[in-house]
Amino acid sequence: MSNTTTVNTPSGQPLGISHTPSKTAQRLDKCKAEGRPAFIGYLPLGFPNPEYSPRAFETLVKHGVDIVEVGLPYTDPVMDGPVIQAASRLALEAGERIADTFEAVEAVANAGGVPLLMGYWNLIFHYGVERFATDLANAGGAGIITPDLIPDESGEWIESSDRHGLDRVYLVAPDSTDERLKAVARNYRGFVYAASRMGVTGERESISATPEHLVERVRKAGAEHVCVGIGVSTPEQAREVGSYADGVIVGSALVHTLLDESGEAICDPEQGLKALAAKTEELTEGVRTARK
Numbered sequence: 001m002s003n004t005t006t007v008n009t010p011s012g013q014p015l016g017i018s019h020t021p022s023k024t025a026q027r028l029d030k031c032k033a034e035g036r037p038a039f040i041g042y043l044p045l046g047f048p049n050p051e052y053s054p055r056a057f058e059t060l061v062k063h064g065v066d067i068v069e070v071g072l073p074y075t076d077p078v079m080d081g082p083v084i085q086a087a088s089r090l091a092l093e094a095g096e097r098i099a100d101t102f103e104a105v106e107a108v109a110n111a112g113g114v115p116l117l118m119g120y121w122n123l124i125f126h127y128g129v130e131r132f133a134t135d136l137a138n139a140g141g142a143g144i145i146t147p148d149l150i151p152d153e154s155g156e157w158i159e160s161s162d163r164h165g166l167d168r169v170y171l172v173a174p175d176s177t178d179e180r181l182k183a184v185a186r187n188y189r190g191f192v193y194a195a196s197r198m199g200v201t202g203e204r205e206s207i208s209a210t211p212e213h214l215v216e217r218v219r220k221a222g223a224e225h226v227c228v229g230i231g232v233s234t235p236e237q238a239r240e241v242g243s244y245a246d247g248v249i250v251g252s253a254l255v256h257t258l259l260d261e262s263g264e265a266i267c268d269p270e271q272g273l274k275a276l277a278a279k280t281e282e283l284t285e286g287v288r289t290a291r292k
Contacts, residue, residue, distance in 0.1 A: 048087075
């Protein structure tokens with residue numbers, strides 16, 4: 001690791017703090033300078049299968065995604081709806097493991113996207129927080145979205161992420177208190193993930209006015225960058241959310257293109273990649289015309 005300064009922690013132990021700028025914040029600022037929000041796309045690692053997974057991530061970047069969420073498949077995905085649950089199951093059945101994460105991160109970075117992990121904390125905790133942060137930083141990763149970790153319980157992660165210059169993305173919801181929003185705003189790095197509604201991920205026919213109000217509250221609490229996800233699945237919805245958020249996050253609608261009607265991986269992966277590319281381009285058009 002380079003570009004660090006050593007300081008003392010309250011415990012008296014030395015702590016090297018990286019001064020590496022936030023990769024996600026830099027990309028959000030670049031998009032803002034271009035007069036548009038960022039497009040943040042999600043796919044699980046190892047989906048639709050280990051062979052095609054790197055190409056799926058590259059397809060997202062090639063067709064307009066700015067920041068790629070690399071999802072860590074998990075057996076108990078409490079935040080995810082049926083589409084992402086099905087994709088994660090397929091990835092786990094194919095033998096995908098957390099150690100494979102870093103090759104996917106490198107693939108996204110080499111394609112020109114910003115690789116950001118989305119993972120449940122139990123996986124990272126058992127891998128080893130400092131070990132995971134070291135491997136992620138060495139692979140070129142930007143940081144981690146932690147849907148089940150709150151700032152109050154993030155001491156070890158805050159220390160490791162500061163040491164390696166990694167982003168900490170926490171979630172807030174429409175029912176988050178002002179005190180919770182302030183705690184997130186004090187401790188995040190990169191952006192704050194504003195859930196458009198309560199419940200699990202999944203495609204919806206409409207987006208309510210709730211997330212716009214939540215974005216206003218998070219900014220008032222002190223956060224500079226706020227991105228909105230959960231429920232965005234059409235170009236119209238992407239355009240609507242992108243009119244007020246710094247980034248538009250899409251997961252299930254992209255994952256859906258690689259599944260058949262029974263929830264299994266599409267039989268012809270090449271056709272799946274074409275469908276993924278087409279859906280990505282549709283949503284990119286919505287995101288990039290949000291402020292015109």
